Amino acid sequence: xxxxxxxxxxxxxxxxxxxxxxxxxxxxxxxxxxxxxxxxxxxxxxxxxxxxxxxxxxxxxxxxxxxxxxxxxxxxxxxxxxxxxxxxxxxxxxxxxxxxxxxxxxxxxxxxxxxxxxxxxxxxxxxxxxxxxxxxxxxxxxxxxxxxxxxxxxxxxxxxxxxxxxxxxxxxxxxxxxxxxxxxxxxxxxxxxxxxxxxxxxxxxxxxxxxxxxxxxxxxxxxxxxxxxxxxxxxxxxxxxxxxxxxx
Numbered sequence: 330x331x332x333x334x335x336x337x338x339x340x341x342x343x344x345x346x347x348x349x350x351x352x353x354x355x356x357x358x359x360x361x362x363x364x365x366x367x368x369x370x371x372x373x374x375x376x377x378x379x380x381x382x383x384x385x386x387x388x389x390x391x392x393x394x395x396x397x398x399x400x401x402x403x404x405x406x407x408x409x410x411x412x413x414x415x416x417x418x419x420x421x422x423x424x425x426x427x428x429x430x431x432x433x434x435x436x437x438x439x440x441x442x443x444x445x446x447x448x449x450x451x452x453x454x455x456x457x458x459x460x461x462x463x464x465x466x467x468x469x470x471x472x473x474x475x476x477x478x479x480x481x482x483x484x485x486x487x488x489x490x491x492x493x494x495x496x497x498x499x500x501x502x503x504x505x506x507x508x509x510x511x512x513x514x515x516x517x518x519x520x521x522x523x524x525x526x527x528x529x530x531x532x533x534x535x536x537x538x539x540x541x542x543x544x545x546x547x548x549x550x551x552x553x554x555x556x557x558x559x560x561x562x563x564x565x566x567x568x569x570x571x572x573x574x575x576x577x
Contacts (some may be wrong), residue, residue, distance in 0.1 A: 330445040336411065337420030342450045346420035348442045349410055350401050352429040359401035359429055360410055361439050363422075363446050366393045394447040399477070400435040422446070433489070436477050478522045483558055486523055490532075493519065494551055497536045498544055513537055527554045546575050 337343060344367070349360040401424075404410055414421040424442050427435055478486060493516050500508035513533065520529035532550035535543050549572045556565040 330441050332442065332445050332449065333423040333425075335421045335423055336414045337422075339449060342446065343418065343420050344450060345417075346422050346446060347410055347414050348396070348401075348422040348424045348439065348446075349404070349407065350424045350429075350435075350438065351426045353426045354428060354430075357429065358404050358406050358410065359427075359435075360404045361396045361398055361401045362419075363396045363443055364394070365447060365450055368393075394443055396439045396443050399439060400432050401429070401439060403429070432480070433477055433485070478519050481522070483523070486519060487554055487558060490516075490519060490523070490529075490554065491551060494532070494536050494547055498547070501537070501539055509537070523554070524557075527557060529554075542575060546572060549575070 332339060337346070344365040346363045347360055348363055349358055351357070352359060411421060413419070422442065424438060427438050429435065478489070481489065493512055497509065497512045497516065499505075500512055516529075516533045516536065520527075520533065523529055528550060532547055532554070535550060536547040538547075549568055553565060553568045553572070556562070556568060
């Protein structure tokens with residue numbers, strides 16, 4: 330991803346930047362703030378025990394690069410941002426256009442900017458890429474996805490689950506191992522934010538297998554999730570019978 334610097338220099342990134350987007354519908358200006366920390370941070374040391382399940386397995390280095398807010402917030406206008414960036418000596422980056430109402434897409438766009446900015450910073454300075462932290466971009470993906478999933482309603486999570494199952498079937502049929510691994514990781518992360526009664530481990534197991542039978546059973550488990558969510562117990566029973574018939 331090529332970053333469009335409106336203030337600052339791509340050859341000498343400062344390590345902190347305002348990134349803004351224009352809403353395709355209203356034309357309003359939305360912004361987030363990107364930070365690349367000069368030191369690694371073990372977040373788990375600062376999280377109370379009762380919140381550990383919320384942060385998951387975040388280890389040293391995982392928070393060395395991030396954006397906050399994770400989805401852009403509306404600001405006054407570009408003139409305001411430019412003045413702010415000049416005062417604070419921040420880089421100012423244009424992230425392009427997007428639909429503000431699509432929070433999931435917005436978070437992914439911000440994440441893309443974070444990764445690109447981090448890579449640019451490492452290429453030009455080499456400061457962050459030390460002690461094995463060169464794997465940060467991949468970790469950022471999972472971290473941002475976890476944040477997204479925690480903010481979604483149950484219906485949004487089910488929609489995301491449907492997309493991921495479809496992506497997994499495509500990846501398996503196309504024999505794209507990297508996409509399979511990435512999608513399985515996303516499915517596993519999402520499963521922790523849905524009830525155990527949805528039987529996500531079984532759905533993921535079948536979604537990751539080859540063959541039409543596996544695809545059919547995975548789709549039935551997916552339908553089962555929707556029926557449970559909508560409390561459609563009669564339809565739920567029928568789907569469970571179909572799963573049992575195919576699984577025998």
